[in-house]
Amino acid sequence: MKIAIVGAGAMGGLFGARLALSGQEVSFVEASEATIAAIQRKGLQLVTPSATERVMVPIGRAKDFAGTFDLVVIFTKGFHTDIAIESVRHLVGPTTWALSVQNGLGNAELISKVVPAERIIVGMTNLPADLVEPGVVHSHGDGHINLWPWNGEDKSVARDIAETFQQAGLPCRADPEVQIAIWEKVAFNAALNSVCAITRQTVGGVGDSEHGRSLTAGVIRETVEVANALGVDAQASRVEHAVNHAFANHHQHKPSMLQDVEAKRKTEIDFINGAVVERANEQGIDTPVLSSLHSLVKLIEGAYL
Numbered sequence: 001m002k003i004a005i006v007g008a009g010a011m012g013g014l015f016g017a018r019l020a021l022s023g024q025e026v027s028f029v030e031a032s033e034a035t036i037a038a039i040q041r042k043g044l045q046l047v048t049p050s051a052t053e054r055v056m057v058p059i060g061r062a063k064d065f066a067g068t069f070d071l072v073v074i075f076t077k078g079f080h081t082d083i084a085i086e087s088v089r090h091l092v093g094p095t096t097w098a099l100s101v102q103n104g105l106g107n108a109e110l111i112s113k114v115v116p117a118e119r120i121i122v123g124m125t126n127l128p129a130d131l132v133e134p135g136v137v138h139s140h141g142d143g144h145i146n147l148w149p150w151n152g153e154d155k156s157v158a159r160d161i162a163e164t165f166q167q168a169g170l171p172c173r174a175d176p177e178v179q180i181a182i183w184e185k186v187a188f189n190a191a192l193n194s195v196c197a198i199t200r201q202t203v204g205g206v207g208d209s210e211h212g213r214s215l216t217a218g219v220i221r222e223t224v225e226v227a228n229a230l231g232v233d234a235q236a237s238r239v240e241h242a243v244n245h246a247f248a249n250h251h252q253h254k255p256s257m258l259q260d261v262e263a264k265r266k267t268e269i270d271f272i273n274g275a276v277v278e279r280a281n282e283q284g285i286d287t288p289v290l291s292s293l294h295s296l297v298k299l300i301e302g303a304y305l
Ligand SMILES: NC(=O)C1=CN([C@@H]2O[C@H](COP(=O)(O)OP(=O)(O)OC[C@H]3O[C@@H](n4cnc5c(N)ncnc54)[C@H](OP(=O)(O)O)[C@@H]3O)[C@@H](O)[C@H]2O)C=CC1
Pocket: 006, 007, 008, 009, 010, 011, 012, 029, 030, 031, 032, 033, 035, 075, 076, 077, 078, 080, 083, 084, 087, 101, 102, 103, 104, 125, 126, 127, 128, 129, 130, 131, 256, 268
């Protein structure tokens, strides 16, 4: 399969390396000059608990590539999806599919400005990855990928992609209930990421406090209510279980939103808490906890952006 990974950061690096090492024809489309230079010079290094692997993968800006791809995988942060998908318009042909397993909500809508809705696959992944330096990705931990057509009828391509990922060592399944997985991950991220970013506490720091646990419980309750109103059968108990697992096992972890705030970078708050609040407003549902956390992160960001 001829695959363009758009965004060779933590997740793009993990997926791109695994797919290239399994024999797929992978190219990285990147915007960061430092990442392009590093990967051109010494390839991409993927460090996992079982091995350190290095793979040479073509990388460049979108304009450096020509011809169409079978699959375009968007792995930028949500706030770059729009510009990223527009930049690869010339690489999208009549049989090209696009995939987004980014966090948050609203990425498929942005991708559909370039790729027809019936050729978009959406999903969720809880595989972890960190960009340690340009071209060096660490992935320490288990996870999986669920994917399914966004609103198209053709399920066979989703199954083929799941099989291709599976063969590359990326645990993946085609999942007709993918919207449940997406919303439960949004609830998880909305709870942990925003509370950690605002309080500058690690995951464990939030879990150790009754106030932290009360905030995360409020976010989960509100997000699940919105999902259910939209016909998605998300379950608060499953999200609570995942959050409790993170409190117990990822005590020292700093979620990406906390890392972003510490580094004075833009966060994905509008695609996570903000996107749920937007849908809640459309449904006439009150989400006071989500709205307050959204405003607080915007206030923090606003001071340095
Ligand atoms: N990391 C994780 O463990 C997980 C992340 N996710 C989600 O996956 C998505 C990607 O996250 P992650 O890999 O961590 O992010 P990173 O910031 O590590 O990687 C994104 C990369 O995309 C680049 N980029 C920005 N704009 C463009 C563009 N227009 N064209 C091409 N590349 C571009 C960025 O460059 P620059 O730095 O210069 O902006 C960066 O190198 C997010 O939605 C995240 O929430 C989901 C599950 C787990």
